[in-house]
Amino acid sequence: MTAAVAVAGASLAWLGAAVVVLSDERRGLGLGIAVAVVGLAVANAAAGKDLLGDGALVVGGACSAGLQFGRGGVSWGLMPPGSTPRLIGSLVALILTVLVVGTGLQDPAGVARLGALIVALMAGGRLLTVRRRWAALGAGSALALGLGALGSGQTLWLAGIVAATLSLVDLAGQEEVAG
Amino acid sequence: MSIWRLAPASQLGLALAGVALTAAVLSASAFSSLLPLGDMVRLPQPSRVLLIASAGAVLLTAGLVPRQGGVEDAGTPGLRPRGGTPPAGMVARWDLLAAGLGALGVMAVLVAVTDPLAVALLLILAGFGSAVGPGRRPMAVRARGPALAGLLLGVGWALHPSSGALGRLAALSLALSLVAVAALVPYLPEVDTDEPASSSYLTWTGFLAPALAVTLPIRVVPALTAEQATVFGASLVGLGLLNLGWGVVGAWRTGSDIAAWRYSFLADWGLVLIGVGFFQREGFAASYLALLSIVLVRLPLYMLARPDLPAGPGTVSVLVAVVLAGVAPFAGFPVRLLLLQAATRVAWPLAVLLLAAMVLWIAHSLRLARTLSAPVGRAVLGLWLTIAISLGLGLFSGALRAAAGL
Numbered sequence: 374m375t376a377a378v379a380v381a382g383a384s385l386a387w388l389g390a391a392v393v394v395l396s397d398e399r400r401g402l403g404l405g406i407a408v409a410v411v412g413l414a415v416a417n418a419a420a421g422k423d424l425l426g427d428g429a430l431v432v433g434g435a436c437s438a439g440l441q442f443g444r445g446g447v448s449w450g451l452m453p454p455g456s457t458p459r460l461i462g463s464l465v466a467l468i469l470t471v472l473v474v475g476t477g478l479q480d481p482a483g484v485a486r487l488g489a490l491i492v493a494l495m496a497g498g499r500l501l502t503v504r505r506r507w508a509a510l511g512a513g514s515a516l517a518l519g520l521g522a523l524g525s526g527q528t529l530w531l532a533g534i535v536a537a538t539l540s541l542v543d544l545a546g547q548e549e550v551a552g
Numbered sequence: 553m554s555i556w557r558l559a560p561a562s563q564l565g566l567a568l569a570g571v572a573l574t575a576a577v578l579s580a581s582a583f584s585s586l587l588p589l590g591d592m593v594r595l596p597q598p599s600r601v602l603l604i605a606s607a608g609a610v611l612l613t614a615g616l617v618p619r620q621g622g623v624e625d626a627g628t629p630g631l632r633p634r635g636g637t638p639p640a641g642m643v644a645r646w647d648l649l650a651a652g653l654g655a656l657g658v659m660a661v662l663v664a665v666t667d668p669l670a671v672a673l674l675l676i677l678a679g680f681g682s683a684v685g686p687g688r689r690p691m692a693v694r695a696r697g698p699a700l701a702g703l704l705l706g707v708g709w710a711l712h713p714s715s716g717a718l719g720r721l722a723a724l725s726l727a728l729s730l731v732a733v734a735a736l737v738p739y740l741p742e743v744d745t746d747e748p749a750s751s752s753y754l755t756w757t758g759f760l761a762p763a764l765a766v767t768l769p770i771r772v773v774p775a776l777t778a779e780q781a782t783v784f785g786a787s788l789v790g791l792g793l794l795n796l797g798w799g800v801v802g803a804w805r806t807g808s809d810i811a812a813w814r815y816s817f818l819a820d821w822g823l824v825l826i827g828v829g830f831f832q833r834e835g836f837a838a839s840y841l842a843l844l845s846i847v848l849v850r851l852p853l854y855m856l857a858r859p860d861l862p863a864g865p866g867t868v869s870v871l872v873a874v875v876l877a878g879v880a881p882f883a884g885f886p887v888r889l890l891l892l893q894a895a896t897r898v899a900w901p902l903a904v905l906l907l908a909a910m911v912l913w914i915a916h917s918l919r920l921a922r923t924l925s926a927p928v929g930r931a932v933l934g935l936w937l938t939i940a941i942s943l944g945l946g947l948f949s950g951a952l953r954a955a956a957g958l
Contacts, residue, residue, distance in 0.1 A: 497703040509692030520706035524669040
């Protein structure tokens with residue numbers, strides 16, 4: 374049963390990371406972060422990780438998603454024209470990660486690790502390709518959440534704090550003109 | 553003139569936070585076993601020395617950097633006078649001091665945290681924090697290097713308990729994270745000669761990354777299997793040779809003096825990576841001394857360089873060239889000696905490659921020295937103080953190694 378929950382959580386985390394990669398607006402990015410952090414939290418809980426730390430991860434992710442969502446316009450910006458390579462990249466990232474790291478899939482902890490790894494890799498990929506400040510900070514938050522979910526206890530807390538802090542950096546600064 | 557009139561509150565806060573964090577790390581690590589989360593914070597001895605050396609470098613560069621016309625002045629919003637009230641030079645120095653002390657605090661935290669996954673998370677935060685300031689490139693681009701380093705470190709550390717190919721991949725990821733954090737080849741960002749160091753990747757290459765480069769191997773290598781350690785070491789040696797060659801040839805052949813200075817950091821880092829990758833006592837000691845030299849000699853000289861001015865009398869040029877070339881008795885000499893000693897033990901053809909690079913090194917040393925041949929004002933004191941430090945590092949390398957337990 375816990376294995377099924379972990380698989381559901383990891384799948385949700387991948388879906389959230391894919392939305393982060395495929396969105397070109399703040400609302401879409403916020404939605405992606407929210408879905409990803411819920412997925413990571415579910416997978417971590419199924420893997421038996423510290424629930425308090427898991428809660429801190431969710432709070433950090435919720436802060437990040439909420440601030441992106443609150444500052445966004447009316448558009449979701451999901452899968453805009455020209456995003457086909459990113460869609461293919463999201464699918465390839467999933468397949469490659471399962472193939473490479475898939476040896477630990479028989480237990481919930483391995484599945485949770487796989488979900489966290491996918492989120493970290495996809496968010497990292499997004500971070501390396503964007504030029505807009507808010508998009509980079511959102512991807513940075515997702516990256517922190519994914520990396521934090523690879524650990525336990527204090528690392529989960531730290532990931533939540535880093536994700537929330539990056540959102541505050543976004544809140545404090547002015548938008549740059551995209552170069 | 554009151555410091556309150558010179559510095560905006562945010563800068564003062566940054567500087568005070570940096571000093572407080574550094575002091576807390578330096579003192580807390582001594583009795584970390586008594587603290588509630590003591591196992592999370594521990595400062596290795598070489599990192600402690602590098603942290604103290606970095607604090608010295610901040611004071612040296614902030615106190616003795618030339619007022620105008622230096623490598624760092626062109627287009628630097630942070631180094632321009634604000635509001636017209638205080639003298640420009642004082643504002644520039646205060647900006648530099650505040651930014652340096654803030655970075656020192658970040659460095660203290662990064663080297664004190666024992667869990668590499670936590671370090672990876674803090675790297676992402678520090679990367680965005682350092683990219684917040686004004687700069688020529690967008691913030692997203694400037695934060696990429698440290699964020700990539702965080703990703704590689706986090707993923708590598710999370711996967712290192714795996715066996716087989718995945719374990720070897722984890723070791724490679726850990727080695728690449730060390731290269732990414734210092735913005736070296738293959739992650740070398742485009743060299744923009746108009747971009748000041750305060751917003752360029754050089755903040756990491758010359759100041760933040762050295763302490764991490766000495767700390768991360770201490771934390772990571774004991775956790776690796778023999779097979780993973782081989783991959784880690786071999787990757788570092790390969791990347792070190794690549795950076796050494798790239799730096800030496802780049803600094804010699806590039807058209808711009810500023811770019812030549814920035815390439816010269818790569819050459820130093822090449823020696824560092826090779827030394828760490830050898831897994832020999834002498835190799836690690838060479839890396840540690842090379843990192844001290846980057847922080848205390850190359851970085852201050854880079855900040856003091858004035859490539860826009862015509863070269864002055866030859867005597868100073870020759871002396872600076874000797875310092876930069878690593879000739880005895882200056883800082884680079886024990887580094888080269890120890891590295892060659894370690895290389896001959898590991899594989900003698902490596903020593904031949906290193907010797908060739910060290911000979912080629914002389915070409916760009918002469919070129920860089922010419923940018924420092926006509927110091928004015930405080931820069932004269934800064935230049936001679938840096939030369940004296942280099943001499944000290946060269947003469948007392950044994951004592952420095954002993955201070956770090958190497």
